[in-house]
Amino acid sequence: MSKLLNVAILVFPACQALDVTGPAAVFEAGNFVLGSAYYKVHILAAKSGAIQTNSAVRLMARSISDLSPHSVDTLLIAGGSVSGLESMVADDRVRKWVVLASRTARRYGSVCTGTFALAHFGLLDGKRVATHWSACADLAAQWPNADVDKQSLFVNVGRLWTSAGVTTGIDMSLDMVASDLGNAVANGVAKRLVLYARRPGYQSQFSxxxxxxxxxxxxxxxxxxxxxxxxxxxxxxxxxxxxxxxxxxxxxxxxxxxxxxxxxxxxxxxxxxxxxxxxxxxxxxxxxxxxxxxxxxxxxxxxxxxxxxxxxxxxxxxxxxxxxx
Missing domain, CATH: 1.10.10.60 (Homeodomain-like)
Structure with missing residues (x-):
């Protein structure tokens, strides 16, 4: 493939580290299993620099201004602390960039409570979505126009993908790889990451x-x-x-x-x-x-x-x- 597919993962202070590193690892492993570069992963934030996650991990992020929203193939917004999300959605530059990217991206979505950011940006109306089990009631109350699926690990409706959070971001990203490159590659990614099994989205958040x-x-x-x-x-x-x-x-x-x-x-x-x-x-x-x-x-x-x-x-x-x- 002559042109790499840009995967943009949007982060903010006190985001959930695994919401970011899980999907990033899946797409990079896809390149490895395929034997050639197919995806290019970008960790983006409102401004460039170190981002302290809600754990001991710090991420180095590039500014959203470094990547044209029209060049994004896959856009994912991580979940994390309420204060971090509120700070990000209040930034007009982030709002404009995400809305533009979502209009032209082949797919867009969120991991965990990143669903709230999509809601703030007006991208969930009338759509069935997933988020972390602990946030389902709040999401449904704040955004009654969204159909909150309280059970599924992840939900895909057209171009919109949303997951329940943390490890389910891995499951959702694996499904994306399967739709792009086939089950053989996705299974190879799962094997490389030593996953117990590929979990389909319809499975419940609680086994x-x-x-x-x-x-x-x-x-x-x-x-x-x-x-x-x-x-x-x-x-x-x-x-x-x-x-x-x-x-x-x-x-x-x-x-x-x-x-x-x-x-x-x-x-x-x-x-x-x-x-x-x-x-x-x-x-x-x-x-x-x-x-x-x-x-x-x-x-x-x-x-x-x-x-x-x-x-x-x-x-x-x-x-x-x-x-x-």
């Missing part, structure tokens, strides 16, 4: 494991993790009760009190959540069924349809990228 562990009493927190790692095995009440040295009756009573679901319902939740992730891969339904503890693909399809109201085939068509030719 069933994380949600359960956050409220589980001992010894159920450890049991939940073991269940997640052994989905292909028989996970009935006798075996689970044995793992925590309880009688079956006592186990069921304490499990429901701790987790909020019956053991059978929670096992199905874990299995279908894992299956939903695997549908983003090239694995067959039969293979996914075996990995998630279903005897046949038909059993998995029936359970999936009952829980989500659609077949695995339709789910793949609606949500998952196909490998590029």
């Amino acid at each position: 069933p494991v994380l949600s359960a562990q956050s409220q589980a009493d001992a010894p159920f927190a450890a049991l939940v993790l073991w269940m997640r790692e052994n989905l292909s095995k028989q996970l009935d009440v006798p075996r689970l009760a044995e793992k925590v040295y309880m009688s079956e009756r006592t186990f069921v009573r304490h499990f429901i009190k701790s987790i909020g679901e019956t053991p059978a319902r929670f096992v199905e939740t874990l299995r279908l959540d894992e299956a939903r992730s695997l549908f983003a891969t090239s694995m067959s339904i039969k293979e996914i069924a075996a990995r998630t503890g279903y005897a046949t693909g038909a059993q998995l399809s029936k359970a999936f349809n009952r829980r989500f109201g659609m077949s695995p085939q339709l789910f793949r068509e609606l949500h998952c990228y196909r490998e590029r030719e």
Whole structure:
């Protein structure tokens, strides 16, 4: 490719470091996996110089005036502290630059609470968007014209991309790379960054494991993790009760009190959540069924349809990228 695609990441004092470095690492790794320069990443701020993030990391940023807004292919605004965001959106130069860039960029968006900056600049009206779970209520209250998705890791509507924040900026950027260069390159990036898995945007900000562990009493927190790692095995009440040295009756009573679901319902939740992730891969339904503890693909399809109201085939068509030719 003769001309590099400019990826501009807008930062401000007390921004979230990983909102910046995560996407930047993904695009740079894309260049490495592709074997040639495709993206050029720019860290920009209202003025050039060192930017102190909300951690010990300091970033060296260039001024927005150093890069024409019309040359931007991908624009992302990082999230971070409320005071830092307010200072940035109050700067007329930043507002004008972002609005101009968003008009001509192939795509634009935000990571975490950077969504608030897009809202201040009038770029969210009528759009479905994501932001950090802790800020969803505030965003919806302040900007009622935006459709705030409180669940998804990231949301893509046309040219607009928004993510829930922190590590989800990596997931969103990987999806951008997949749409640009194909799943093979995106998977190579994920492997290079030693990611556990590529997470599609429709996944919830809180996995069933994380949600359960956050409220589980001992010894159920450890049991939940073991269940997640052994989905292909028989996970009935006798075996689970044995793992925590309880009688079956006592186990069921304490499990429901701790987790909020019956053991059978929670096992199905874990299995279908894992299956939903695997549908983003090239694995067959039969293979996914075996990995998630279903005897046949038909059993998995029936359970999936009952829980989500659609077949695995339709789910793949609606949500998952196909490998590029």
